[in-house]
Amino acid sequence: xxxxxxxxxxxxxxxxxxxxxxxxxxxxxxxxxxxxxxxxxxxxxxxxxxxxxxxxxxxxxxxxxxxxxxxxxxxxxxxxxxxxxxxxxxxxxxxxxxxxxxxxxxxxxxxxxxxxxxxxxxxxxxxxxxxxxxxxxxxxxxxxxxxxxxxxxxxxxxxxxxxxxxxxxxxxxxxxxxxxxxxxxxxxxxxxxxxxxxxxxxxxxxxxxxxx
Ligand SMILES: C[S@@+](CC[C@H](N)C(=O)[O-])C[C@H]1O[C@@H](n2cnc3c(N)ncnc32)[C@H](O)[C@@H]1O
Numbered sequence: 304x305x306x307x308x309x310x311x312x313x314x315x316x317x318x319x320x321x322x323x324x325x326x327x328x329x330x331x332x333x334x335x336x337x338x339x340x341x342x343x344x345x346x347x348x349x350x351x352x353x354x355x356x357x358x359x360x361x362x363x364x365x366x367x368x369x370x371x372x373x374x375x376x377x378x379x380x381x382x383x384x385x386x387x388x389x390x391x392x393x394x395x396x397x398x399x400x401x402x403x404x405x406x407x408x409x410x411x412x413x414x415x416x417x418x419x420x421x422x423x424x425x426x427x428x429x430x431x432x433x434x435x436x437x438x439x440x441x442x443x444x445x446x447x448x449x450x451x452x453x454x455x456x457x458x459x460x461x462x463x464x465x466x467x468x469x470x471x472x473x474x475x476x477x478x479x480x481x482x483x484x485x486x487x488x489x490x491x492x493x494x495x496x497x498x499x500x501x502x503x504x505x506x507x508x509x510x511x512x513x514x515x
Pocket of ligand 1: 345347352376378379381397398399403424438440442
């Protein structure tokens with residue numbers, strides 16, 4: 304499989320990615336089924352990713368309102384889930400891939416969802432802080448780039464905010480958890496299912512620290 308979708312902001316026609324080639328897949332959330340249009344050049348073009356579904360099934364119910372982030376939204380499965388579970392929240396869906404942003408926006412419209420804003424990461428107003436981040440992060444961009452990406456966006460959590468990440472165990476979920484702790488986050492490895500680990504990441508609060 305080509306990794307162009309990870310690095311390119313405008314996937315172009317070539318043999319491994321192809322021109323836009325869409326298909327529609329069901330996205331089952333709680334008792335609702337949404338329709339998700341997938342496309343070549345965007346992650347999970349053949350069906351909703353198994354890791355993404357593990358996160359959707361494992362994550363705690365999001366707060367009813369607040370400012371949320373889907374970091375690396377792809378075709379929008381996580382953003383649409385957040386929007387469905389928390390219709391009063393403001394959800395930012397960001398990706399470096401323009402086709403992914405267009406797909407997330409059109410998938411929101413297709414499902415009658417109005418509380419998702421799609422943006423390139425560089426267009427997110429710098430003062431915004433997030434109460435909740437969900438991400439199936441782009442592990443394949445490389446460790447240094449991944450650490451920089453997570454440092455940046457986790458640093459935008461509110462003091463009581465939390466991030467839920469799903470990471471393939473074979474792609475380093477446990478070492479990622481160790482690194483997150485080393486830079487000061489509280490990490491709970493909550494679920495291990497189908498080869499994926501779900502991590503809950505929270506800023507370490509003063510009250511959490513030992514009193515000596
Ligand atoms: C593993 S995919 C997950 C996609 C989607 N959330 C899902 O669950 O199907 C990771 C996504 O991160 C995006 N990405 C890569 N580098 C990024 C960056 N620096 N900032 C934001 N998104 C990035 C990729 O384009 C890709 O869509």
